[in-house]
Amino acid sequence: MLPAYTLAVLLLATFSSANVLPALPGLSEHTAIKVRSNLLQIATHSWELGTAAQALTELNASSLSVFSPFTLPPPTRLDDRLNASASDVINIATNIVRALPVDSKVLVDGDGAVGDPASLGVAVLLANWTRTNLSDSSFSVAASQQLNHLLYVAPRNANGAISHREDQVQLWADFVYMAPPFIAYYGALSTGDTSQSIDLLQEAYDQCRLYRDILRDADAGLWKHIVLGSGEQDLTHWGTGNAWAAAGMLRVLETIRHSRVSSQFEAQKGNLTLWIDEIVGSAWKHQASQSHERFLRSCVNIYSSQQTNGTLLNVLDDPRSFADSSSTALLAAATFRLASITRDFSHVLPATRAFQLIQQSLDSDGWLLNTVDPLTFNTPSAPGVHSPEGQAFVLLLESAWRDLVASSII
Ligand SMILES: *[C@@H]1O[C@H](CO)[C@@H](O)[C@H](O)[C@H]1NC(C)=O
Ligand SMILES: *[C@@H]1O[C@H](CO)[C@@H](O)[C@H](O)[C@H]1NC(C)=O
Numbered sequence: 001m002l003p004a005y006t007l008a009v010l011l012l013a014t015f016s017s018a019n020v021l022p023a024l025p026g027l028s029e030h031t032a033i034k035v036r037s038n039l040l041q042i043a044t045h046s047w048e049l050g051t052a053a054q055a056l057t058e059l060n061a062s063s064l065s066v067f068s069p070f071t072l073p074p075p076t077r078l079d080d081r082l083n084a085s086a087s088d089v090i091n092i093a094t095n096i097v098r099a100l101p102v103d104s105k106v107l108v109d110g111d112g113a114v115g116d117p118a119s120l121g122v123a124v125l126l127a128n129w130t131r132t133n134l135s136d137s138s139f140s141v142a143a144s145q146q147l148n149h150l151l152y153v154a155p156r157n158a159n160g161a162i163s164h165r166e167d168q169v170q171l172w173a174d175f176v177y178m179a180p181p182f183i184a185y186y187g188a189l190s191t192g193d194t195s196q197s198i199d200l201l202q203e204a205y206d207q208c209r210l211y212r213d214i215l216r217d218a219d220a221g222l223w224k225h226i227v228l229g230s231g232e233q234d235l236t237h238w239g240t241g242n243a244w245a246a247a248g249m250l251r252v253l254e255t256i257r258h259s260r261v262s263s264q265f266e267a268q269k270g271n272l273t274l275w276i277d278e279i280v281g282s283a284w285k286h287q288a289s290q291s292h293e294r295f296l297r298s299c300v301n302i303y304s305s306q307q308t309n310g311t312l313l314n315v316l317d318d319p320r321s322f323a324d325s326s327s328t329a330l331l332a333a334a335t336f337r338l339a340s341i342t343r344d345f346s347h348v349l350p351a352t353r354a355f356q357l358i359q360q361s362l363d364s365d366g367w368l369l370n371t372v373d374p375l376t377f378n379t380p381s382a383p384g385v386h387s388p389e390g391q392a393f394v395l396l397l398e399s400a401w402r403d404l405v406a407s408s409i410i
């Protein structure tokens with residue numbers, strides 16, 4: 001098999017000025033194992049566990065991810081091999097559901113966040129769907145309570161957007177990765193009730209649309225991070241916020257596309273595709289040292305060129321901001337996923353540079369360096385402190401690259 005080489009050929013065809021492109025390998029098995037084990041060691045917050053579950057699904061149990069070509073829902077019985085490779089994800093869901101207080105209405109304490117606990121919902125639905133003990137309804141009950149809370153209890157903005165916070169209406173770009181993918185997946189699994197299935201897929205789409213209506217800055221093609229409410233807002237074009245939005249919309253798009261009612265959502269799928277493309281295209285415009293020519297030359301001698309290192313900045317369009325590997329990784333992952341769907345490779349080149357940068361930003365123990373502190377949003381992680389979501393983004397990027405390469409073999 002010559003996957004990276006094949007992609008290089010494909011890129012060569014797309015960018016005809018190229019003489020040579022790197023046969024960019026993905027992460028080594030050795031590195032992926034370390035990144036995964038570090039992730040599992042430090043992911044503790046609700047959204048970190050939810051993102052870890054998604055990353056480990058895409059990496060290890062990819063046929064169960066919404067990015068796989070199979071129609072949803074997934075099989076109810078897993079063969080031994082798939083059961084083993086899905087065990088990371090099922091374990092996360094099982095630990096969450098077993099630890100739930102009896103009367104809990106959400107999957108986990110979200111520290112005041114509406115969206116974050118819902119990020120675990122896809123893993124819980126998958127655990128329910130594939131469980132062997134059919135008299136155990138705990139996963140199903142937990143998922144339905146979480147859905148109910150999102151749809152009928154959490155505060156909403158006047159336009160219908162579900163608040164990311166419990167105590168006031170405040171919209172965070174992060175929400176788009178946390179809640180709409182769960183609402184959509186719930187809908188795709190509602191096979192016994194077609195109208196519920198359609199309603200939930202539509203709701204997931206609408207939440208993306210309504211969030212975009214409020215957060216997007218048309219001039220920049222980028223989204224603000226936090227708006228509305230009495231707490232602190234963050235009106236910057238935060239790299240990770242834009243990455244959450246693009247990657248979350250991708251999961252909704254793929255869930256719709258692989259659902260049994262996909263054909264009823266043509267306009268919605270078209271819009272989601274444009275909205276994801278808008279974010280990734282706008283983000284890569286700010287990648288340090290754009291010149292493709294210079295990139296191609298640097299590929300001949302990959303380590304020779306410092307100024308083309310491929311990073312994005314923490315605030316994408318603020319040159320005073322600092323280099324951030326976390327958002328760079330997730331935006332590259334979203335770019336590869338989008339290209340796999342649309343076969344439009346126009347943003348693949350900058351994302352490939354970014355993947356190279358991410359590989360250079362992993363230390364020998366499998367920790368991602370140069371991350372933003374995910375709790376402050378606006379300072380680098382302190383020396384020696386690592387980003388749980390950054391670790392997950394590396395695995396999402398590796399999986400997206402692997403799948404793009406596999407789907408590009410001609
Ligand atoms: C998950 O993927 C990693 C990296 O490819 C691999 O080393 C590991 O064995 C896989 N784990 C399972 C449970 O499949
Ligand atoms: C699936 O894997 C888990 C370990 O994660 C194991 O406990 C369980 O027995 C397996 N189920 C089946 C049906 O093999």
Ligand SMILES: *[C@@H]1O[C@H](CO)[C@@H](O)[C@H](O)[C@H]1NC(C)=O
Nearest residue numbers: 132133134135136137138139
């Ligand atoms: C199956 O689930 C039921 C309901 O939660 C529980 O009472 C029973 O002990 C479980 N069976 C096994 C074999 O775990």
Ligand SMILES: *[C@@H]1O[C@H](CO)[C@@H](O)[C@H](O)[C@H]1NC(C)=O
Nearest residue numbers: 125128129140141143144189
């Ligand atoms: C849980 O799985 C069962 C099939 O075993 C399915 O009928 C039910 O709808 C699922 N629950 C949810 C919330 O998807």
Ligand SMILES: *[C@@H]1O[C@H](CO)[C@@H](O)[C@H](O)[C@H]1NC(C)=O
Nearest residue numbers: 209266267268269270271272
């Ligand atoms: C798609 O987006 C356009 C432009 O934002 C909007 O006018 C249209 O109503 C959207 N279509 C759907 C089905 O939401």
Ligand SMILES: *[C@@H]1O[C@H](CO)[C@@H](O)[C@H](O)[C@H]1NC(C)=O
Nearest residue numbers: 288309311323357360361370
């Ligand atoms: C990439 O460049 C930025 C400065 O633009 C720097 O902070 C970062 O450390 C570099 N990354 C690597 C892996 O060299």
